[in-house]
Amino acid sequence: MLERKLARLKAIFAEMERALIAYSGGIDSSLVAKIAYDVLGDRALAITAVSPSLLPEELDDAQIQADEIGIRHELVETHEMENPNYTANPVNRCYFCKSELHDTLKPLALERGYPYVVDGVNADDLKDYRPGIQAAKERGVRSPLAEAGIAKAEVRQLSKQLGLSWWDKPAQPCLSSRFPYGEEITIAKLQRVGRAEVYLRKLGWKNLRVRSEGDTARIELLPEQIKEFVLTTDLPQLVSTFQSYGFVYVTLDLEGYRSGKLNQVLNPSVLQSATHQVVSG
Numbered sequence: 001m002l003e004r005k006l007a008r009l010k011a012i013f014a015e016m017e018r019a020l021i022a023y024s025g026g027i028d029s030s031l032v033a034k035i036a037y038d039v040l041g042d043r044a045l046a047i048t049a050v051s052p053s054l055l056p057e058e059l060d061d062a063q064i065q066a067d068e069i070g071i072r073h074e075l076v077e078t079h080e081m082e083n084p085n086y087t088a089n090p091v092n093r094c095y096f097c098k099s100e101l102h103d104t105l106k107p108l109a110l111e112r113g114y115p116y117v118v119d120g121v122n123a124d125d126l127k128d129y130r131p132g133i134q135a136a137k138e139r140g141v142r143s144p145l146a147e148a149g150i151a152k153a154e155v156r157q158l159s160k161q162l163g164l165s166w167w168d169k170p171a172q173p174c175l176s177s178r179f180p181y182g183e184e185i186t187i188a189k190l191q192r193v194g195r196a197e198v199y200l201r202k203l204g205w206k207n208l209r210v211r212s213e214g215d216t217a218r219i220e221l222l223p224e225q226i227k228e229f230v231l232t233t234d235l236p237q238l239v240s241t242f243q244s245y246g247f248v249y250v251t252l253d254l255e256g257y258r259s260g261k262l263n264q265v266l267n268p269s270v271l272q273s274a275t276h277q278v279v280s281g
Contacts, residue, residue: 006035006158008148013039020114021046022105022141023073024054025062027169028120028152030069031159032144036118037071045114046071049078049101052187053174055194057201065166078104086176087185091131093176098132102139118142124152170207171259178212192245193217199241205229209257215248223256 013019013036021036023029023046036044046069048054048062059075066073078100080086086096102117109117119136121143126133136143145155159167175190189212196210196217205225211218221229230252242250 002154002157005148005150005154009035009144009150010039012142012144012147013044016040016116016118016142018043018114019045019116019118020105020109020112021071022101022117022119023048023062023066024120025058025065026120026172027159027166028122028145028155030065030120030164030166031155031162032118032120033066033071034069034159034162034164035144037069042072044071045112046073047105047108048073048075049104050075051078052081052190053097053176055172055175055198057198058172061166061169065164068165076104076108081185081187089176089179089181089183089185091181093181093185094130094132095135097174097176098135099139102136102141106139116142118144121146122152122155123149178210180211180213183213188246192247195245196242196247199238203233207257211253212247216251217242217247217249218251218253220253220255220257226252226254226256 017040019036019040021029021033021044023033025048029046033044033046036046046066048059050059063073080097080100083096083100086093086100105117109115117140119141121130121133121136122145126146133143150158156167175193176185178193179185179189193210193212197208200208200210200219205221207222209220211220239250
């Protein structure tokens, strides 16, 4: 089954002939970039959007991975932080983010002669509340992974099978996802969250989030790692470090990390609408 899906993915790119990839450096868009390059060679171009919501370390990873794949890679700046609809952080914040992204990429693609812009949306993403998918769909963006029916776990399987060294890389959505809906997003807040997460990763904790609520940092780790974290971490030093970044309070979420946790406050009817999202193509 997985081999058939991979064959379908390759066929999708063969039909395109030329493609521009919205490439964040995450596990999904990296697989898309890999297959696009394998099929299209220099007729594939990966572009990473740079903004305050992208960790510098993630940008470094994106560049290293693009070099390993061999695909041409360029950077563009996006300016979602200038849009009050985005910084107000409504429940459909991602719609305004992806609108800015693809309003930047689409003209560039047309100018360079790329008939298609593609992203890394996978089949599982269609089951979650992802308003950014609608923004991409409105702008004609295609999602080859979703079109081929490839789910998140299969993305990792294929990445490992194809020898991508980052096949087990933790998911790393944009830093704006660390704030509860309705709390204004600022560059200063993004920077302190980013610095806090980098600090924890340097201590050896990889799959985590630092959620920001007002002056409080709430650390989320995998549930099975919480006990070890409490027993082995210099907690006073950690608190002092976080406070130097601008937080006043530092807490640990005892439930642990769970993807999409912020969406649990949404009205069920909003979440249900996600099941009706479809990809173009």
